[in-house]
Amino acid sequence: MKIIFRGLLTLALTCVLQLFMVRMSAAEVVDRIVAEVNDEIITMSELQAAAKSMEDKAGIKPKGKEEKDVELQMLEALIDRKLAKAEAKRRGMTIEDKEMAAALETFKKRNNLPDDEALKNALSKAGLTLKEFKQNLTDQMIQERLVTIAVGAKSMVSEAEVRQIYEEHYKERSGAQMHLRAIRIPFPPGTTEAQKVELKKKADTVLAEINNGVSFQDAAKKFSLEETDVGFVNQTDLDPKLVEFLGRLKPKEVAPALTPEGIQLIQLVERRSGQARSFEEAAPEIRRILQQKEMEKRFSEWVKTLREKAHIKIMLSGVAQKP
Numbered sequence: 001m002k003i004i005f006r007g008l009l010t011l012a013l014t015c016v017l018q019l020f021m022v023r024m025s026a027a028e029v030v031d032r033i034v035a036e037v038n039d040e041i042i043t044m045s046e047l048q049a050a051a052k053s054m055e056d057k058a059g060i061k062p063k064g065k066e067e068k069d070v071e072l073q074m075l076e077a078l079i080d081r082k083l084a085k086a087e088a089k090r091r092g093m094t095i096e097d098k099e100m101a102a103a104l105e106t107f108k109k110r111n112n113l114p115d116d117e118a119l120k121n122a123l124s125k126a127g128l129t130l131k132e133f134k135q136n137l138t139d140q141m142i143q144e145r146l147v148t149i150a151v152g153a154k155s156m157v158s159e160a161e162v163r164q165i166y167e168e169h170y171k172e173r174s175g176a177q178m179h180l181r182a183i184r185i186p187f188p189p190g191t192t193e194a195q196k197v198e199l200k201k202k203a204d205t206v207l208a209e210i211n212n213g214v215s216f217q218d219a220a221k222k223f224s225l226e227e228t229d230v231g232f233v234n235q236t237d238l239d240p241k242l243v244e245f246l247g248r249l250k251p252k253e254v255a256p257a258l259t260p261e262g263i264q265l266i267q268l269v270e271r272r273s274g275q276a277r278s279f280e281e282a283a284p285e286i287r288r289i290l291q292q293k294e295m296e297k298r299f300s301e302w303v304k305t306l307r308e309k310a311h312i313k314i315m316l317s318g319v320a321q322k323p
Contacts, residue, residue: 035075036313037082042075047316050074075316081143083306088142091149095138103137125186125226151298157290162283165290170282178238178246179269180230183220186262203256203263210254216267232272 035042051074104119113119123133185203187196202223209219220227235243242257249255249268257264 032315034314034316035079036311036315037079038086038311040082040086042078042082046078047071047075050078072316075314079307079312080300080303083303083310084143084146085139087306088146091146093142093145095141099141100134100137103141104134107137147295147299150302151295157287157294161290162286163279165286166279166282170277170279170286176235177232177272178235179232179272180246181216181267181269182228182230183216183265184226184228184262185264187260199263200258203265207254207256207265210265210267216254 031043031045033041034044034047051071108114108119111122113122120130123130128136183206185199185206187199191199206219206223206225209222210216214222217227219225238246245255245257246266246268249266251268251270254265254267257266
């Protein structure tokens with residue numbers, strides 16, 4: 001299944017851009033123009049914010065040539081986004097209030113947010129206001145609509161294709177699951193290395209409390225920290241390195257994990273085995289993934305036609321201008 005998702009890099013980049021674009025204005029860098037797209041520009045602060053968002057999402061910070069590659073991928077995605085947004089504006093695409101209300105309700109249900117107050121709290125933790133989130137959601141919905149118009153109806157996926165993916169990536173799944181809980185100690189924006197050291201000490205103190213018999217939930221409350229019951233998660237849906245890390249834990253045991261966003265104390269509540277899904281159960285998901293992959297491929301080809309008509313000048317150091 002992970003092989004399938006590698007084909008969705010463009011989609012992943014787009015989602016990151018939509019979710020974190022509003023944070024760009026706060027980037028503390030001396031700005032310069034790194035690209036011109038028709039009558040619009042892309043600045044270094046935009047590019048660095050987008051690249052950092054991708055790093056945070058992946059949980060790793062690339063270095064050297066890999067870092068430059070990610071930066072270039074983000075720049076190309078920003079250019080495509082500018083072109084697509086301009087095309088949507090040219091076509092007069094808008095999102096009505098009732099559509100936005102329905103989208104917000106769907107988002108709340110998918111993320112187990114019972115009301116608007118819970119939504120605002122969740123957005124606040126992500127560094128977003130409701131107004132900013134609505135704008136991001138509007139951009140996403142318009143782009144999805146543009147994809148449908150640009151590439152037409154969903155592509156047909158044959159039963160043989162679905163069956164092949166099932167045999168290769170689903171059939172042998174053990175169905176093993178882990179029940180996880182997590183306490184987050186986030187790094188606030190602009191956290192210095194000295195402050196990170198202090199937060200790590202705080203994490204050690206919380207961990208010591210738990211090891212001395214204080215319950216996971218009570219320890220979180222005592223130090224006014226966010227505690228989340230993640231529930232049961234399929235091992236196959238987790239990063240292999242995280243599975244290996246959690247595999248060393250015994251039930252009820254807690255271990256710290258350092259991420260770019262902060263420190264997480266993760267508790268393995270319990271493990272359970274399960275049966276792999278049947279072909280009939282997995283087929284709709286596989287078909288949806290394959291259709292999305294094909295749609296993204298066709299959309300990427302369509303964006304190339306926009307590029308051919310556009311004035312694009314890349315001024316990022318170390319990047320050759322494409323003819």
